[in-house]
Amino acid sequence: MASNRQPVHVHVRLFALQRELAGTRELTLDLAEGATVGDAWEALVARHPVLAPGRASVRFARNGTYADADDLLAEGDEIAMIPPVSGGAASSMGERDAGEPPGVILELRAEPFDAGIIAALADRLATPDDGAVVGFLGVTRVTPGTPAPGQEIEAERHSGESVEGLDYEALEPMALGILAEIATEVRDRFGVTRLAIVHRTGVVPLSEPSVAIVAAAPHRAAAFDAARYAIDETKARAPIWKAERFASGHVWTGEPARASAERHDTEER
Numbered sequence: 001m002a003s004n005r006q007p008v009h010v011h012v013r014l015f016a017l018q019r020e021l022a023g024t025r026e027l028t029l030d031l032a033e034g035a036t037v038g039d040a041w042e043a044l045v046a047r048h049p050v051l052a053p054g055r056a057s058v059r060f061a062r063n064g065t066y067a068d069a070d071d072l073l074a075e076g077d078e079i080a081m082i083p084p085v086s087g088g089a090a091s092s093m094g095e096r097d098a099g100e101p102p103g104v105i106l107e108l109r110a111e112p113f114d115a116g117i118i119a120a121l122a123d124r125l126a127t128p129d130d131g132a133v134v135g136f137l138g139v140t141r142v143t144p145g146t147p148a149p150g151q152e153i154e155a156e157r158h159s160g161e162s163v164e165g166l167d168y169e170a171l172e173p174m175a176l177g178i179l180a181e182i183a184t185e186v187r188d189r190f191g192v193t194r195l196a197i198v199h200r201t202g203v204v205p206l207s208e209p210s211v212a213i214v215a216a217a218p219h220r221a222a223a224f225d226a227a228r229y230a231i232d233e234t235k236a237r238a239p240i241w242k243a244e245r246f247a248s249g250h251v252w253t254g255e256p257a258r259a260s261a262e263r264h265d266t267e268e269r
Helices: 016-022 037-047 049-057 116-125 152-157 172-190 220-237
Strands: 008-013 026-031 059-062 065-067 078-082 104-109 132-139 165-170 194-200 202-205 209-217 240-246 249-253
Touching: 008 037, 016 049, 016 240, 026 037, 037 049, 037 059, 037 078, 104 116, 104 172, 116 132, 116 194, 116 209, 132 220, 152 249, 165 194, 172 194, 172 220, 194 220, 209 220
Parallel strands: 008 078, 104 194
Antiparallel strands: 008 026, 059 065, 059 078, 132 209, 165 202, 165 240, 194 209, 240 249
């Protein structure tokens, strides 16, 4: 008797180190009905065995939301294999509600900006009720950071060299959704409703800014807490990848993405 089970076709996207190892940005997999996200990973590795050693540091996303390996797949799903992000840390998976909260500015920019962006964002955000405006600017430094898992040998090859610039890559719709989630958490945890997170993509030369955070609030403690939380969670959770560029090559940096909010001491204040 013929089986009625239908194959499930899913679209897979690869980023950063995985993209380079596999030599492709995307591919389609034909899986059995009832397949899971983990099955998609196994099928991907069967096609590109070079990816197998990276499993411990890989996170998954299904249709723009972090997913577990045992989540079931449906026809036409898009699966993103998330390698270590620019400054992440492992933790448990969690639910999230996408959608930009009111009173915030969330942007990914391919165009460069300078330190003046802090004042420009403050002008757009601050109201007469605000007694504190806190800004953070992250810039490219000459000293290298921590290599992503699997990049240790490549990092050793560039030991003693200076960083000449950074190269950022992002899964943009998902990254913006996570920034919106972070902005909502800032509101709920610290009572700060006016927040900006602006992050570069593409090449960022030495000493130029790659990320700007601005928080406006009636009191300084809340503004400082909000700005710190926003940059820490952006680095840990947003699917944004960073490669340090040297004269003779590049090294991907970071740690496994954290897919949900982490408890902070300021929650208990």
